Amino acid sequence: MKKLAFLALALPLTATAVEFVDNSTPDIAKVELGKLLFHDKILSGNKNISCATCHHALADTGDGLSLPIGEGGVGLGVTRDTGTGADAVHERVPRNAPPVFMLGSTEVTRIFHDGRIEGDPTYPSGFKSPAGGDLPNNLENIVAVQAMFPVTSSAEMAGQSGENPVADATSVGNLAGPGGVWELLADRLRAIPEYEARFNAVFGISAADITYAHAANAIAAFEIDAWRADNSPWDAYKAGNYQAFSKDEQKGKKLFFGKAGCSECHSGEIFSDMEFHAIAMPQIGPGKGHGIGDIDGNGVGREDFGRGGETGVQNDMYAFRTPILRNVALTAPYGHAGAYDTLEEVVRHHLDPVASLWAYDCHSQPVMPSRADLDAIDCVVMDSSELVQKIADAASDYEPVSLSDKQVDQLVAFLHTLTDKGNIDLRSDVPRSVPSGLTLAE
Numbered sequence: 390m391k392k393l394a395f396l397a398l399a400l401p402l403t404a405t406a407v408e409f410v411d412n413s414t415p416d417i418a419k420v421e422l423g424k425l426l427f428h429d430k431i432l433s434g435n436k437n438i439s440c441a442t443c444h445h446a447l448a449d450t451g452d453g454l455s456l457p458i459g460e461g462g463v464g465l466g467v468t469r470d471t472g473t474g475a476d477a478v479h480e481r482v483p484r485n486a487p488p489v490f491m492l493g494s495t496e497v498t499r500i501f502h503d504g505r506i507e508g509d510p511t512y513p514s515g516f517k518s519p520a521g522g523d524l525p526n527n528l529e530n531i532v533a534v535q536a537m538f539p540v541t542s543s544a545e546m547a548g549q550s551g552e553n554p555v556a557d558a559t560s561v562g563n564l565a566g567p568g569g570v571w572e573l574l575a576d577r578l579r580a581i582p583e584y585e586a587r588f589n590a591v592f593g594i595s596a597a598d599i600t601y602a603h604a605a606n607a608i609a610a611f612e613i614d615a616w617r618a619d620n621s622p623w624d625a626y627k628a629g630n631y632q633a634f635s636k637d638e639q640k641g642k643k644l645f646f647g648k649a650g651c652s653e654c655h656s657g658e659i660f661s662d663m664e665f666h667a668i669a670m671p672q673i674g675p676g677k678g679h680g681i682g683d684i685d686g687n688g689v690g691r692e693d694f695g696r697g698g699e700t701g702v703q704n705d706m707y708a709f710r711t712p713i714l715r716n717v718a719l720t721a722p723y724g725h726a727g728a729y730d731t732l733e734e735v736v737r738h739h740l741d742p743v744a745s746l747w748a749y750d751c752h753s754q755p756v757m758p759s760r761a762d763l764d765a766i767d768c769v770v771m772d773s774s775e776l777v778q779k780i781a782d783a784a785s786d787y788e789p790v791s792l793s794d795k796q797v798d799q800l801v802a803f804l805h806t807l808t809d810k811g812n813i814d815l816r817s818d819v820p821r822s823v824p825s826g827l828t829l830a831e
């Protein structure tokens with residue numbers, strides 16, 4: 390018995406092969422500060438929404454919705470609705486809120502569905518981003534770069550011009566200048582004694598030197614530490630514990646890396662090549678204003694060109710970044726617009742993407758509160774054969790694969806092995822209160 394116990398110690402059940410930008414040695418005070426900021430509505434123009442509203446610990450770092458309901462919405466998770474009266478949401482967020490798992494992995498080189506944030510040494514900050522040369526130079530990693538932007542989005546956090554100074558700065562594109570979004574938010578933080586003390590303890594700075602970039606670095610430290618997902622049956626299996634997998638899971642793994650071709654794109658420790666592929670994923674929702682389908686007659690298209698909207702390159706049209714699959718069993722709905730509610734549906738989509746796109750019925754998706762307004766505006770693209778044809782024509786990145794129902798089940802079983810059990814219950818990632826004194830609810 391003694392000997393066995395010793396062996397069990399010597400052979401850890403899991404051993405991560407993943408490298409993290411924080412070298413797996415998080416600065417606890419910084420993580421704690423980031424946790425508070427992530428949940429504090431003080432960072433939104435109208436003080437009515439936080440990062441956590443769309444990336445909530447109780448919804449596995451997403452919101453459970455196909456398309457988030459941003460600034461002006463009421464409620465949390467799948468019960469969130471678009472609100473009423475003058476404060477109701479003015480615009481619907483066009484893309485699914487991705488999970489925040491595993492973003493600290495050194496393999497994460499691009500952020501967002503269209504990869505509009507990526508490392509680029511030609512910029513002084515080291516990153517290409519929507520802020521161009523205005524991005525501060527002291528952002529510690531790509532996750533921190535990302536945290537600079539939700540606060541500058543009218544639909545997500547800033548609000549509409551005329552409602553508050555942050556929204557006004559957003560509407561004229563003043564992010565980094567005097568009176569810009571980032572300065573206004575830093576002003577709010579330095580006026581709160583608890584934040585002043587915490588920024589001082591973490592960064593050794595006085596109130597006057599607090600910038601929003603410091604806040605972004607702390608938020609990233611929290612996301613990276615709290616939401617690593619590298620302690621799954623898959624990690625155990627890789628470390629040599631073959632008992633970690635059932636027969637079906639093993640068969641699913643074989644298919645994933647073999648006949649089904651999944652690992653051609655879902656590769657590496659994060660199960661993403663960080664490249665862009667057009668796989669005819671259905672687009673529900675208002676789109677990114679690209680292309681045609683302008684039903685309001687205001688010159689704004691209803692399409693989402695994905696990477697093509699960023700680069701203008703034909704080959705990038707309707708291509709989206711390969712999603713990270715760690716914890717994917719927890720993070721429905723799926724696709725860049727949340728078109729599929731279950732893992733099985735989205736896996737089946739891959740088997741014959743173009744046929745699946747044409748067969749997609751936007752109006753008969755399982756009813757969630759978030760879907761109440763789909764009939765009104767959000768099925769525009771999928772109701773137009775002209776628009777669907779464009780997405781279908783672009784889908785050159787995938788060969789149809791033929792799999793039996795059993796094999797699809799096995800693939801889904803394998804995807805479940807990517808779940809880190811430590812991420813199933815994330816209640817402890819929600820603070821009890823935040824320094825601004827604003828409520829955590831909604």
Ligand code: HEC
Nearest residue numbers: 439440443457459484485486487500501502535536539545
């Ligand atoms: C209104 C909902 C909403 C709010 C609030 C929000 N996000 Fe997001 N988040 C999204 C959506 C939608 C995307 C995807 C956008 C895209 O790809 O174009 C996203 C993307 C991200 C990503 C990129 C993940 C990846 O895999 O590329 C991270 C990280 C993230 N958000 C963190 C944050 C942080 C930090 C905040 C607060 C400062 C925040 N979000 C506030 C909806 C939201």
Ligand code: HEC
Nearest residue numbers: 649650651653654666670709710711712723724725739786
């Ligand atoms: C040609 C590259 C490619 C191949 C091969 C591929 N995928 Fe994907 N996969 C993607 C892209 C790109 C998306 C996201 C597309 C979008 O949202 O528009 C995606 C989405 C997914 C999603 C949804 C994840 C989420 O968070 O939304 C799952 C699950 C998935 N793929 C599993 C698989 C499986 C299983 C296979 C093998 C049968 C496979 N993929 C093969 C590129 C690929």
